[in-house]
Amino acid sequence: MDTPAPDLTVLERFIAIVGAPHALCQAEDIEAYVTERRGLFPGRSALVLKPGTVEEVSRIMALATETGTRIVPQGGNTGLVGGQVPDNSGLEIVLSLSRLNRIRELDALSNTITVEAGVILEDVQRAAEQADRLFPLSLASQGTAQIGGNLSSNAGGTAVLAYGNARELCLGVEVVLPTGEVLDDLRKLKKDNTGYDLKNLFVGAEGTLGVITAAVMKLFPKPKGVEVAWIGLESPEAALSLFTLSLDRAGSSLTAFELIGEMPLSFVAKHVPATQRPLAQPYLWYILMEISSGRSAADARSLCEEILAAALESAIVADAAIAQNMAQGTAFWALREAISDAQRFEGASIKHDISVPLASIPEFIQRGAEAVAGVSPQARIVCFGHMGDGNLHYNISQPVGETADAFLALYRAMNQAVHDIVRALNGSISAEHGIGQLKRDELIATAPPVAIDLMRRVKKAFDPAGIMNPGKLI
Template structure:
């Protein structure tokens, strides 16, 4: 693909669309848009555009299509696979959706909210809460992550077990195509079998097919009862047995079930202000259990107590505590959500966002631990995640006193080791973070030729000029 380096005239044409104050060219203004959240990728650009309307996005894409200018859509830039940052040494223009942040409508009867793609996730949660409804997507980055990015990566978070990921939480989309055409698919229907489901093509496409500018999102009745318990267990197998018991006993009231290792508790209590170990004695593994009931706090309390009693009686649980108030419930979740940043003070961390069938979690963990520690003696494995949907954040902290850069230099090597074990168990190398640039070549290596071919055909059908977020998900030559 031949691209044109943005000339002063072309930059002026883009600037005319959004206005001088929203066409950023100064290096200090551009800098925050060039690096992904973990600092692994840093791109280059001469222009960041901040449109204030869908019509401006449309005009930008029309001009980009005419001039074959690569466009990189960006939301809150909280991703972990460099899907929202420009490429290095290329001519990409960043299209930031941060000014498209209007809640267009909220319907408590239909249980939907219609919002611009640039709305911050936490603001969507608050808008739902203000009308006594729940938008259940919850992420550690919810204070800065934006809905368009959540949709483009099909984000999951901690409540997938009960509510599903973004694909299940979205009814309709508005999308600006690479040509500048606007597809208005903002339908509020739960039943609509009229042709191909275009919505599902754009969700999870990481901005490679078009620019999501608006969405119809599902809301839910707020639970009247909410309780959180924290249990110490002696093995991953016992944690899985406890999960099976919780699923049977609690049914749809089981809204979260998180697995954490002892090492993760030590990291968070050591480095995160205000975090303390909820249990008096140490245990090899821990389960965080979240229960939400539609009727009352008493029902949630009874359900948690019954689960813990049976778990202790059957030997699945060694010790446990139940949160006594909302502050304690938040503190338990804060500990879980702090587990990833708590690794940073320990030095380099090689991270994996993988999933395996739930029943395979113990076998996968045992095999991965054995092979990784053999390959990297002294490696400290901090594997935690969402047991209910099989998503494990298999993170590996460097050996104590190791050279951080030398350790991080083995990122690809260690990834290959872990991902090979994941694939052995018919799992996925990307459970909720996406592909972006980080896993693009791995995707091409593990998917069948027909799957990659179908993806390429879809990409070409929507974006024949190859200007939409190029070299993300699929390599473009």
């Protein structure tokens, strides 16, 4: 049955909850909230609501359930799978959490920070830094991404190897249910076996079960020393050997291990001004490695040098450079973070966010190249990502001289070719970006039927009216 568009009276009731200054009704004001960054999922909406309190969110959801109005929760609108934008029907209201932006508490003794959903990730990092603590979640979009969105998508990033993803960093949540009821589970406990772990139903649910309005997140002691190294090597097999060596020597002090191909680095060198390659000559593959020490800067340096000396002696790596100061270390990381933006200058791209067992990464890369060539022989593979936790961003740029439209017509065929290999290796087609609209149909078609049925039962139990972010995930 089709959902009727909210009539003017209903829209006025929603606007009255937040006040006219915090309700966007004009198309030019709404545009930024219905457009996702890759332009794959154009959306429309008659209204964007920007509540400033949990009570306002509660009233909005209660009214939405009463009137059958579809609600799309949105954080910083940095998602890459279309999970945060409305569809093109114009029937869905966008619920922006940007005004829920208070840091409610920072408890340095308990190593926790309680933040509202609209707090920008970089602001959480900064608050932790000021308290001599570390909040390790780190993403390229951290200057605009918001904590609520990070949790709803179970964001990963570059520090998952040592600290875990958003789910593992979250101790408790405050959630407004579709009925308007508020679940207050803002506890700081690391151990709590009192029934189902409800918070983990909402983390990673992409706004389909309720609206996360606040969360208790873990903090960590700041490292006393951090060393960053840029390493050149000839194969993914060598990279895997280096990872094994590094983990054996460093243990939990190995805080990042990023794999980067020569193709993505060449794009950065070509399109990002003043780029300096860390090594004298190019290699087929690179590792960006970070070693952190809770003892001292000298300890971090010694451990990094020890690992690289052993790797060079064993001919695992061809060359390496250790950052000589903080600025150079930041520059090394800037090369990694610039890849996605640099790739855009090379035309259209077909992107994959996959994970496979760590030992299967070399096999995936080999078989992936063969699969890509079978779909588009001249396509350029832009492979990089969080090798330490098995997550690769396996992006395919259009061939030189081919039109974007012709290349993007291969999107489904390319996805299937790459994802077939991922599934054959017992991997995941979505490691950290989520499902959203982009991968919804594929998830439903390929996941175990019992798993899909269970997810749909959970969805119906929490959202019987079907108003929460419809058309996403399942």
